[in-house]
Amino acid sequence: MAFDSLTEKLQNVFKSLRSKGRLTEEDVKAALKEVRMALLEADVNFKVVKNFVKEVQERAVGQDVMNGLNPGQMVIKIVNEELVKLMGSETTEIRLQPGSAITVLMMAGLQGAGKTTTTAKLAGKYKLKGKNPLLVACDVYRPAAIKQLQINGEKQGVEVFSMGEKNRPADIAKAALEHAKKNHNNLVILDTAGRLHIDEEMMSELQEIKEAVEVHQTILVVDAMTGQDAVNVAGSFNEKIGIDGVIVTKLDGDTRGGAALSIKAVTGCPILYVGMGEKLSDLEQFYPDRMASRILGMGDVLTLIEKAGAELDEDKARQMAEKMKKAQFDFEDYLESMNQMKKMGGLSSILGMMPGLGGLGGLGKGKLPELDTQENEKKMARMEAIIYSMTVEERRNPDILNPSRKHRIAKGAGVDIAEVNRMVKQFNETRKMMKKLPGMMGGRGGKKGRFKLPF
Structure with a gap:
């Protein structure tokens, strides 16, 4: 984290x-x-x-x-x-052309920074905002770069324009713009070639593209894992071709985060988005105030709420709440709740955005219980394997789980029978607690204030 x-x-x-x-x-x-x-x-x-x-x-x-x-x-x-x-005081948006006019974005960066994936992530973001994006394959050197863009574009439901590997990137960009005009695409995103390091040939190619078509915003993609190198790369690109903003990838995998804290101060270019995972939806708008709160362990409740709104199924959440109230939930509901948590980035991501729990991404200290989120996520994966080893009938009616069924489930999940017994016992205890909860919280016949958290 x-x-x-x-x-x-x-x-x-x-x-x-x-x-x-x-x-x-x-x-x-x-x-x-x-x-x-x-x-x-x-x-x-x-x-x-x-x-x-x-x-x-x-x-x-x-x-x-x-x-x-x-x-x-x-x-x-x-x-x-x-x-x-x-980090920039205010959130910076990518500047789009007014109305239905076409905006051209040029994506730049070194090889391995995650530029092609980020390009597709960005297209998906703007499609959700009502734009009609066109992805353009201008990386004619890296093997499978075009195919990668096409696969990701298909997943995002975004059209990909390609002319193969034999044409000049500047010519491809020109043809793509004509295609966009005919097909009413109002956002053209150019995925340009990266290199292992900055060289004059790459910079010249980017300049040629800028001369061939009007590029409204040049966006640099840098890898947070490279630390100060990412800042140096941003400085070099800005000096040679001029950049309007930066997207920092792999921020979820870098426990240091120095690049995100240095880029704006060193280059003067704002951070626009940050990549917080490998899924095509894992691209977050960069809010300096929210990031400062996370760094200081004050949480980021606004981003958590936005994630929940975007990722969680409201109807399913309501049904789950009703089932829990009546203590009628089963192992299928258990699976659904785990899937919902995964959609929001997993346990460590959620804890990092909770006020006071930012330091629990690894091991929590202080008054709260120690939470090794990596270990807990491994346990959740084993629980998932156990539930998937059950029949549909067993998931929906946990009361029929007798010793012979549990032995079969343990074998199917590749775990010890004791682990299956432990999970079933925890599940039954949770159901019992849910039945008592209205009274414990001050419902009918209950005394208010009796229910206390275990820490």
Whole structure:
């Protein structure tokens, strides 16, 4: 999960600040030294870190903060505000041409950054917004690049324009624009060729495309996993061809996240979207304020709500709630709830967006129970295997699960019989608890306040 390491270190710094009633200038400097180290370890650009700490320190040692009622909280507030400023303050949208006029986007980036997949993800986003996108295969060098774009385009329900591998990318872009005019496509997205590293030939090719067609926005795709290299790549592209925005991929796989924190400050180019998974729907708009909240372990409830709205089936959720109220849910409902969680990015993704649970992406510490989300997700996968090894009748009527059926299920799932017994026991206990829940929460005949969370 992105920023896990940084979040944990910053939370430790802030915990020590909160524990002090009054803060001296020395306290603030000591805390900011720890913040500086945490940011450098997260692979944030050195100059960016230096300026960030300087800005925070100048604001944090002011009279209003030092003499305030809660100076520790004020310092945290300042860090939050400066983080937002560092990442761009405001959310930046891709600028589209007005009305039905065609917008041309050129996607650029090095090989391996996930440019072709991101291009298809972006087309899917804009199709949902009512646009009629056309994907254009301008990468004529990488084997299977055209095929990859066609497969992803088909999955997104977006047309792909291709002229094979024998034509110049600039000519393909020109022909694609004519095709778009005839077929009422109002968004043309050019998937250009990447290289293993920046070279003059690649830059010349991108310039040729820009001369052949009017490119309204040039979008660079960079890999978060490459850290400072991603920032350097962004700087080079901006200098040589000019870029209007950046999409950072694989942010879900980078626990440091230094690239996302450095790009805007170093290049002046805003981050438009971030890739948070391999699915074609795993592309999130970049909100600097929400990202700052996640980094500081304050959660990101707005993104969580948006994910739930986009991914969850409202009718199924309502039916599930009714079944749970009446304690009538079965193993098929169990499966459905696991599928819904997967659609939202899995357990670690959801925990990372919950206020106060950002640090639980790995191992939670403090008053909350320790949650090893990786281990829990492995357990969920085993539970899934057990349920899929049941017959439809067994899933819908768990009461018929006798010892011989359980042995067959365990064998089918490749697990020990004890694991099947444990899961069935937990399921039955959950159903029993659901039956008691209205009374425990203060329903008919129940005393309000009797139900307490187990932690």
